[in-house]
Amino acid sequence: MAKGTHVETSVDDREMLSVSAAARMLGVSSSSLRAWAAAGRVPHVRTPGGHRRFERETLVKWLKDRGAGPPSGSSRGTELVPTRVPAMPEVAALVRRSRGAIAAVFEEELARSRAVTARSAAGRRTRALDAVDALAGGVESGDLSGFLRDAEWEGFRHGAGGQAGDGPITEALALRRALDRAAVPHLDGQPDQRRTIERAMDRMAIRIASGYAEGVRARLKVDER
Numbered sequence: 524m525a526k527g528t529h530v531e532t533s534v535d536d537r538e539m540l541s542v543s544a545a546a547r548m549l550g551v552s553s554s555s556l557r558a559w560a561a562a563g564r565v566p567h568v569r570t571p572g573g574h575r576r577f578e579r580e581t582l583v584k585w586l587k588d589r590g591a592g593p594p595s596g597s598s599r600g601t602e603l604v605p606t607r608v609p610a611m612p613e614v615a616a617l618v619r620r621s622r623g624a625i626a627a628v629f630e631e632e633l634a635r636s637r638a639v640t641a642r643s644a645a646g647r648r649t650r651a652l653d654a655v656d657a658l659a660g661g662v663e664s665g666d667l668s669g670f671l672r673d674a675e676w677e678g679f680r681h682g683a684g685g686q687a688g689d690g691p692i693t694e695a696l697a698l699r700r701a702l703d704r705a706a707v708p709h710l711d712g713q714p715d716q717r718r719t720i721e722r723a724m725d726r727m728a729i730r731i732a733s734g735y736a737e738g739v740r741a742r743l744k745v746d747e748r
Contacts, residue, residue, distance in 0.1 A: 538579040539568075545577035547680075606668040608661075608723075614716050615663035617709055622655055624705040625698070632697035650677070651698050658723060667723055674727040675734035682738020691731050699724035 540548065545567075546556040559565045560575055566585055567575050618625075629651045630644070654673070661667040674695070681691050702724055710717040 539576040540579055540582065542575055542577075545582060548579075548582065606666060606671065608665055608667060608719050609715075610665035611662045611716055611719070614710070614713075614720065615659040618655060618659040618662070618702075618706055618720075621702075621706040621709075622652055625655055625701045626651055628701040628705045629694075629698050632700045633694065636693065636697065647694060650694065651701075654695075654698060654727070655702075658720075658727075661723070662719065667726075670723065671726060671730050674730040675737075678731035678734030678736075679738040679741075680734075682735040682740075683742050684738070685742060688732070688735040688739075691735070692728055695724075695728040695731050699728065 542553050542556055542560075546553045556565065557575070560567045565577070566581050567577050570576055626648050630648070633647070654670070657670040657673050658667075661670040677691050678688070681688060699721075702720060707717055707720055710720070
């Protein structure tokens with residue numbers, strides 16, 4: 524599919540995304556994506572009914588051609604927090620049991636920092652609990668790669684969408700403090716487990732920041748074309 528054009532076609536068995544789904548994938552607003560498509564900047568097709576659709580594989584290739592795409596982390600060197608850690612199912616269970624308390628303290632920490640984030644309270648809570656669940660899954664399996672990759676993708680979406688970078692980083696730091704208050708104290712006497720959680724949360728904030736920088740670079744490359 525040539526860049527700068529769209530194709531009148533029927534939707535076959537390829538994985539096609541709606542405008543809203545493609546916008547979420549790129550980390551931009553639906554209105555921005557519609558404008559890009561109308562200007563011929565994003566490859567897309569038209570259904571017989573006239574609706575825009577975006578083929579997932581083509582969209583991924585379009586991102587990669589511009590040096591973007593979801594951050595993969597495959598070329599990274601040694602992490603301060605390794606993605607592989609000893610499996611800790613008991614710690615994972617503790618984190619899951621503390622979800623409600625963590626979410627409540629998370630909002631307290633945001634209020635205390637007087638931070639203003641773009642997301643609604645419900646959106647912030649959903650993202651915070653998603654991160655808690657990803658962390659619990661990582662320490663349960665002994666593999667933090669998914670948790671850290673999600674954090675980087677969160678930052679990337681904000682950068683690619685032209686949103687301020689302090690929002691997701693501020694939320695990450697507030698979530699780290701929430702875990703310190705609501706879950707980590709129960710790990711007294713287990714310094715290794717406590718250290719793993721603390722360092723993983725620190726790394727989450729770092730990954731968000733690096734993902735944001737990648738997103739900004741990807742957006743600037745798109746704007747230059």
